Amino acid sequence: MNLTSRQILPGGVTAGLIAFVALTSVIPLPASADALQQQAQAVFGSGEAPQLQSSKAEAALGRVLFFDTRIGRDGTNCGTCHEQSKGGADGRKTAQGAFGIQGKRNTPTIVDIVPQISMHWTGDRESLADQAIRSLTxxxxxxxxxxxxALAVIKALPDLNERFNSLYDDGVTAANWGKALSAYQEHLVTTSAFDRYLQGDAAALSAAQKEGLKTFINTGCAGCHNGRLLGGTSYQKFGIVADYTQYTGSQEDIGRMAFTGKESDRRVFKVPPLRHAVQTAPYFHDGSVAELKDAIDIMAKVQLGRTLSADDNQAIQAFLQAVTAPMPAELQRP
Structure with missing residues (x-):
């Protein structure tokens, strides 16, 4: 949740966030369109998609596995929680898996999922492959x-067994399952209007969206939600200046502390990417807030100690519209 550092200081404040706030407090935002574009490039990057590290063949196998209803114990598959019509998420407060088992946290989108520092809200999955392997159990x-x-189930399906053997010398293994599924997700990449703006097309954003971009930076949101995904590259305490439960109406979740055991990680979560926030309500780790406008107001209050005007809130919403993009056709059953 910072520009240059992942270090979390006492109280959950990142060193990068402090530096960002200090910087924006002494250097006014640029007034000209070209200067705003340069400011945005410095904060969010070039707008170019990350280089793919996996092959199309692996991605094709991963797509088949992602939607296969024969692997889960009751027909549940990855596509159960990651739907094209829900922005690559599921629209529920928290995930629902096999036999209707309710998960503890909100399902993130898998579209434009790389690069991030880890998977899951608390970073308890090191990579997409790790997440895929551990999802089996x-x-x-x-x-x-x-x-x-789980692997025995896959091996017993001739068509899947054959596809694994055609791609991998050692056939069906946990590692290869992870490789195929991560390859598929890595290929779910989109291009947004904001990407085109960062690439140099000044006309890609409307006047309202440019005003929203200024507001997003000037308010301090970009101190945490930066980079291509507008987040996903650092951890931060939820509720730096105020108790988030007072605004969300939810129970305390100790967050990353449950994974690390460190008191300093209480209520610390991975900063969620905002790239497809418009399409992936409800919001926050527990899905406790249904409307984007309410989530924006709450974040300003509990993270930055600010009360946004209605105009500022609407401006940020307009900017986030520019950050999203249509879902990839590949996010459907083959």
Whole structure:
């Protein structure tokens, strides 16, 4: 949730956020369109998509596995929680997996998912491959008793077994399952109007969206939500200056502390990317807020100690419209 550093200081404040706030407090935002574009490039990058590290063949296999209803114990598959019509998420407050088992946290989108520092809200999954492998035994996912049990199911399906063997010398393994699924997700890349703006097309954003971009930066949102995904590259305490539960009406979630055991990680979460926020309500780690405008107001209050005007809120919403993009055609069952 910072520009240059992932260090979290006492109280959950990142060093990068402090530096960003200090910088924007002494250097006014540029007034000209070209200068705004340069400011945006410095904060959010070039607008270019990340280089793909996997092959189309692996991605094609991953797409088949992603939607296959035969692998999960009750027909549940990755596509159950990641729908094209829901922006690559599921529209629920929290995930729902095999046998209707309710997860604890909100489902993130898988579209434009790289690069991030880790998977899940608390960073308890190191990579997409790690997430895919561990989903085989996770209750709010495939819910198999063991990885071996899940792999045995896949090996017993001739068409899948053949496809694994054609791609990998060692056939069906947990590692290859992870490679294929991560390859598929890595290929779910979109281009937004904001990407085109960052690439140099000054006309890609409307006047209202440019005003929203200024407001987003000037308010301090970009101190955490920066980079191509507008987040996803750091951790931050939810509720730096105010108790978030007072505004969301939800119960405390100790966040990353449950994973690390460190008191300093209480209520710390990975900064969620905002790239497809318009399409992926409800919001926050527990899906406790249904409307984007309310989520924006709450974040300003509990993270930055600011009360936004209605005009500023609408401006930020307009900017976030420019950051989203149509869902990839590949996010459908093949």
């Amino acid at each position: 996770a209750p709010p996912a495939y819910a198999h008793a063991s990885t071996e049990e």
